Amino acid sequence: MVATASRRFRASLLTxxxxxxxxxxxxxxxxxxxxxxxxxxxxxxxxxxxxxxxITGAAAPYGATQKNGVSLAADEINAxxxxxxxxxxxxxxxxxxxxAQGISVYQKFISQDKVAAIIGPTLTNTAVAADPxxxxxxxxxxxxxxxxxxxxxxxxxxxxxxxxxADVVPxxxxxxxNSLHFTRAAVLYANDDAFSKDGYDAFKKALDDNKIQxxxxxxxxxxxxxxxxxxxxxxxxxxxxxxxxxxxxxxxxLTVQARQLGITLPIVGGNGFNSPVFIQQAGKAGExxxxxxxxxxxxxxxxxxxxxxxxxxxxxxxxxQFAAQAYAGVYVLAQAMRNASSVERPAIRGNxxxxxxxxxxxGTFSFTAGRDANHPAVVQVVKDGKFQILP
Amino acid sequence: MEQQAVNGxxxxxxxxLFAVGYTLVFGxxxxxxxxxxxxxxxxxVVALELMLGWHLxxxxxxxxxxxxxxxxxxxxxxxxFRPLRRRPGTEFSALISSLAIATMFEAIVLQVYGPNLQxxxxxxxxxxxxxxxxxxxxxxxxxIVAVSAALTLALYLLLQHSRLGSAIRAVAENRLAARxxxxxxxxxxxxxxxxxxxxxxxxxxxxxxxxxGADPAVGHAVELKGLAVIILGGMGSIPGAVLGGYLLxxxxxxxxxxxxxxxxDAAAFLVLFVILMVRPRGLLGRKAVRSA
Numbered sequence: 046m047v048a049t050a051s052r053r054f055r056a057s058l059l060t061x062x063x064x065x066x067x068x069x070x071x072x073x074x075x076x077x078x079x080x081x082x083x084x085x086x087x088x089x090x091x092x093x094x095x096x097x098x099x100i101t102g103a104a105a106p107y108g109a110t111q112k113n114g115v116s117l118a119a120d121e122i123n124a125x126x127x128x129x130x131x132x133x134x135x136x137x138x139x140x141x142x143x144x145a146q147g148i149s150v151y152q153k154f155i156s157q158d159k160v161a162a163i164i165g166p167t168l169t170n171t172a173v174a175a176d177p178x179x180x181x182x183x184x185x186x187x188x189x190x191x192x193x194x195x196x197x198x199x200x201x202x203x204x205x206x207x208x209x210x211a212d213v214v215p216x217x218x219x220x221x222x223n224s225l226h227f228t229r230a231a232v233l234y235a236n237d238d239a240f241s242k243d244g245y246d247a248f249k250k251a252l253d254d255n256k257i258q259x260x261x262x263x264x265x266x267x268x269x270x271x272x273x274x275x276x277x278x279x280x281x282x283x284x285x286x287x288x289x290x291x292x293x294x295x296x297x298x299l300t301v302q303a304r305q306l307g308i309t310l311p312i313v314g315g316n317g318f319n320s321p322v323f324i325q326q327a328g329k330a331g332e333x334x335x336x337x338x339x340x341x342x343x344x345x346x347x348x349x350x351x352x353x354x355x356x357x358x359x360x361x362x363x364x365x366q367f368a369a370q371a372y373a374g375v376y377v378l379a380q381a382m383r384n385a386s387s388v389e390r391p392a393i394r395g396n397x398x399x400x401x402x403x404x405x406x407x408g409t410f411s412f413t414a415g416r417d418a419n420h421p422a423v424v425q426v427v428k429d430g431k432f433q434i435l436p
Numbered sequence: 437m438e439q440q441a442v443n444g445x446x447x448x449x450x451x452x453l454f455a456v457g458y459t460l461v462f463g464x465x466x467x468x469x470x471x472x473x474x475x476x477x478x479x480x481v482v483a484l485e486l487m488l489g490w491h492l493x494x495x496x497x498x499x500x501x502x503x504x505x506x507x508x509x510x511x512x513x514x515x516x517f518r519p520l521r522r523r524p525g526t527e528f529s530a531l532i533s534s535l536a537i538a539t540m541f542e543a544i545v546l547q548v549y550g551p552n553l554q555x556x557x558x559x560x561x562x563x564x565x566x567x568x569x570x571x572x573x574x575x576x577x578x579x580i581v582a583v584s585a586a587l588t589l590a591l592y593l594l595l596q597h598s599r600l601g602s603a604i605r606a607v608a609e610n611r612l613a614a615r616x617x618x619x620x621x622x623x624x625x626x627x628x629x630x631x632x633x634x635x636x637x638x639x640x641x642x643x644x645x646x647x648x649g650a651d652p653a654v655g656h657a658v659e660l661k662g663l664a665v666i667i668l669g670g671m672g673s674i675p676g677a678v679l680g681g682y683l684l685x686x687x688x689x690x691x692x693x694x695x696x697x698x699x700x701d702a703a704a705f706l707v708l709f710v711i712l713m714v715r716p717r718g719l720l721g722r723k724a725v726r727s728a
Contacts, residue, residue, distance in 0.1 A: 277439045
């Protein structure tokens with residue numbers, strides 16, 4: 046049967062609709078991975094803490110080490126009975142780097158598992174959607190890797206031990222200017238992710254404050270694989286430095302493609318770069334990248350060195366910033382429970398807010414009045430395949 | 437400017453290779469094969485697995501990825517298309533059924549392989565770079581454009597100058613008449629779907645190699661653009677798919693260079709919209725012939 050033009054038109058229209066519907070509906074199977082210190086002794090009370098990280102999806106490389114960090118901390122705390130009479134029971138769930146799944150997990154934690162507090166989620170993007178649920182239910186949330194804006198302003202039950210991009214980026218930019226002396230910057234960022242967008246705003250402000258001319262701004266999607274058009278356009282604007290703000294997969298692709306296109310300019314990046322997986326996947330292309338972080342393994346803090354040794358012994362690999370922040374998060378939460386002598390949600394919240402000058406692997410840690418993290422950041426450079434402190 | 441042209445031609449050649457398989461099945465079977473992006477994805481994933489796990493050389497992995505995709509084409513044709521052909525009034529059902537098969541393939545890959553982006557080992561392909569005036573082209577990009585062009589040309593020659601090609605064109609034109617003339621229509625259709633899927637798989641391997649990564653969701657990025665390409669070029673027209681692919685690649689790059697990168701993905705759909713308004717049969721689509 047010969048198709049007429051109108052049949053083909055109908056076919057194409059119907060297909061376009063079908064394809065659009067299909068692409069909107071792709072769901073992921075929810076995982077119910079449960080982990081945590083099970084069992085309780087007669088005198089100890091078992092307290093459930095809901096831990097939600099991105100074990101799969103775009104943020105999976107970060108989630109993997111975060112999971113390790115919280116497990117290590119919980120085991121240490123339980124073994125040493127750091128919270129008298131209390132045994133932490135971590136319930137770990139995956140949000141698949143997806144907002145909707147994050148919300149489902151929060152609802153499960155709150156109504157089904159009746160957790161005392163929630164740790165996570167990995168992505169700012171998920172937190173912005175899910176944290177209001179916890180705030181409404183008055184469950185304390187301690188984020189360990191949300192660095193975008195508008196997280197703690199969701200409500201007084203939302204805390205984070207991760208330094209905001211708005212706090213780290215100005216330090217990064219200043220240190221990079223001191224080291225590289227650039228005057229013209231091209232900025233590339235992912236415009237479909239909350240963290241990337243907030244980070245871009247922070248970079249823009251820091252660059253403007255330092256009187257650096259932004260000669261070109263380009264955007265891309267977190268799932269994009271081909272950045273050559275944007276990179277070429279940025280290169281043509283003749284910058285001295287390239288600033289990149291996005292999650293791991295796009296920043297690896299971007300860095301590698303930039304070098305392939307012959308762009309040898311230095312790259313300054315945001316928190317998305319802060320994983321050893323970046324170094325592993327970008328290889329030689331990643332050398333020289335400057336990125337500000339909340340934690341670096343070379344810091345002489347003795348708590349930090351002990352943590353690195355313990356982590357290596359248990360997981361056979363070095364910890365990264367995300368693991369350190371997750372580990373510190375559990376300790377901060379434990380301290381709040383100790384101070385409160387209670388595991389009730391409002392008591393935990395009240396005592397979290399009061400934490401000042403606590404000794405952690407991140408250094409001397411305090412919450413600000415806005416429940417954000419307050420501790421010194423460190424600016425790093427990728428050198429010889431490792432994150433080293435920028436001199 | 438030359439670099440942007442190179443960028444556009446390069447991404448165009450990948451779109452073109454993907455679209456050629458897509459449009460072939462549409463031309464012969466009047467089916468929009470929504471599983472094409474799934475075999476594209478499987479090609480890349482299989483090649484990556486073989487290179488990472490079994491340390492196979494690139495060329496062998498390319499052939500294996502293509503073969504795997506071709507095999508999936510057999511499954512697709514037998515499970516999704518053949519049973520529906522026997523029944524009347526099911527023209528659009530094949531589309532849904534191909535979507536079902538696509539979902540199944542993705543779910544299987546997800547189970548076996550996990551959802552995360554896997555990358556090829558560093559040095560999997562020689563990293564030589566050539567200078568073309570102001571532009572840099574890597575050896576890999578040249579190989580991909582060459583392979584894409586060669587395969588498309590081979591397909592065109594097959595269709596125009598071989599008995600199988602004549603049989604395919606006959607089935608495309610009038611299935612009943614072809615059957616009456618003694619052509620084994622079922623076999624021809626099977627071959628068409630297999631060839632189309634193999635081409636899709638090859639495109640998938642090349643895509644995974646050049647963008648250094650394969651994950652189960654990679655087909656979705658290309659599928660909507662592939663649809664735009666085949667409508668732009670004229671559904672069922674192979675030269676149209678090639679032309680459409682290159683045009684889209686260049687348009688996207690021009691959009692980034694001219695309008696700004698936030699509009700890059702919109703370019704494909706804007707082009708699609710304009711073509712459907714102005715010339716719905718596509719650039720090289722044939723004007724419909726009414727059957728008597």
